[in-house]
Amino acid sequence: MRIGLLGTGPWARATYAPALAGHPGLEFAGVWGRRPEAATALAERYDVTPYTDVDALLADVDAVAVALPPAVQAELAVRAAGAGRHLLLDKPLAVTAAEGRAVAEAVERAGVASVVFFTTRFQHEPDAWIGEQAAVAGWFTARAQWLGAVFTSDSPFAASPWRREKGALWDVGPHALSVLLPVLGDVRRVAAAAHGPADTVHLVLDHTTGASSTLTLSLTAPPAAAGAEVELRGEAGVSVMPGSSEGAVAALARAADALARAARTGRPHACDAAFGLRVTEILAAAEARLSDARE
Template identity: 55%
Template sequence: MLTFGLFGTGHWAAEVHAAALAGHPGARLGGVWGRDPAKAAALAERYGVPAFSDPDALIGAVDAVAVALPPDVQADLAVRAATAGRHLLLDKPLALSLPDADRVVEAAGRSGVASVVFFTNRFRPAIASFLASAAATGGWHGARGVTYASIFQPGNPYGGSAWRRAHGALWDVGPHALSLVLPVLGPVTRVAAMAGPRQSVHLTLAHGDAATSTLSLALDAPPASTTVELLFHGEEGIDVLPRREGTPVDALRLAVGQLCTEVDTGTRDQQCDVRFGRDVVAVLAAAQTAREQGRTVTLPAGTSVTG
């Protein structure tokens, strides 16, 4: 039984992370820490666990950490937890800069802890099977994806997120899109990006010399235009991503199970670990530079984990 400390008190922490951990047969929730002590106390009471006032005290009391905090806060906590030998269940994006992502990877590698970055759709069984089949088929010339969300509508639990407002669709839904494309088309070597209406962003990615992909991303799309679409095209024709099924809690329970298995067996799966999370951050950082400077950015060698 793996004991987790939960870091975060917002909607995602309370309704997804805490719920998934509380209902998992191989895990238990051991405590909560948050930047707002009152919210941490309320969430801890809801799940019958202690609230911690010191994050390092919670790290010291558990086997693993589950982080549901803004990416810049997450990166520092992940380094502290990994350095203390605690396994990592993290959210996307891993960090908001490549140096911070590299620090997490270095700390996890040095301590040998297991890690899973929760790219939600990678833990939906139908989508995972689709991606495995598409990767095995090969021969793809490219992909075309659209991820349009509309989080700034009244009542949306993520509309007040300061980091999402500051960093936009590229850093929020961009990781989801990349987590689906990279396992099939391989590492990104060049990135171009352009801003669009309603603060959308549109990427063109080169995957070596064999394939290209285009991704359109938005957080403030008109409500009638929200969608998640992805198709691959190539020698075998066209293959379309299946519809999302199940809840985020269902998906996170599978991610928790994967982490527990890695800890129990001593194995380390690269599909959604911090190294893959780091490579996603590398693409996002390159895309941000491409958009800001109006040029194509070549990614440095070493960005090669594809999931």
């Protein structure tokens, strides 16, 4: 599969480019970015073609990987799907339900494969745990804390405009939902939403299985308090999601495997654009509740 990369920022440089270049089943074909000089520099590092025209890249590949802000991603994903290209997308799929729906509908209309890179879902130990817990009946409640120190540390994402604007709800909220939904079922409603310090938010979700979950999300936690934790409680007792022994590059390589498999078999992956849309819809509902809470 010939694959091109759209994006040249920190996430593209640290995760996407090395994962695509090192994958034995992919031909990393080229890079396009909104800053041509950055695309040229990244392409030269991996000895691939830099593109100044995104349509020219689309014409030369079978698939694209997108490492761009979600609003930009949504627009280009629709364009790439329309050109018949398979999509390796990042979370969140979009930052409005309408934009997310446009991507999901474009994927369905074109009949292309799609995978949204929810990092935890492609890390071996957490993903295995999610599958095991999804097979267990009787979960009563769950608690998820996803606390980052993006704006209170030397994170390479501290200057990210869209993260500054949309905050933890949209940046780490997708990670938490990607773990909870396969285990507790879809969200029937956002039962409560409240603001905490800085960009921190607290959510209470009502799931179709009858279970409830609470989420605490932040990009502004003190560095010593940062980390992710998911705990389930139910008839089987208590279960805590394990950490991962591998980083994002290995996880993205698995996501690329999943995309290639979906393209080959025609069977959608669990983390496809339709799932990305559902996560977007839940986050949009939570954002509306949070907006009401400010009034």
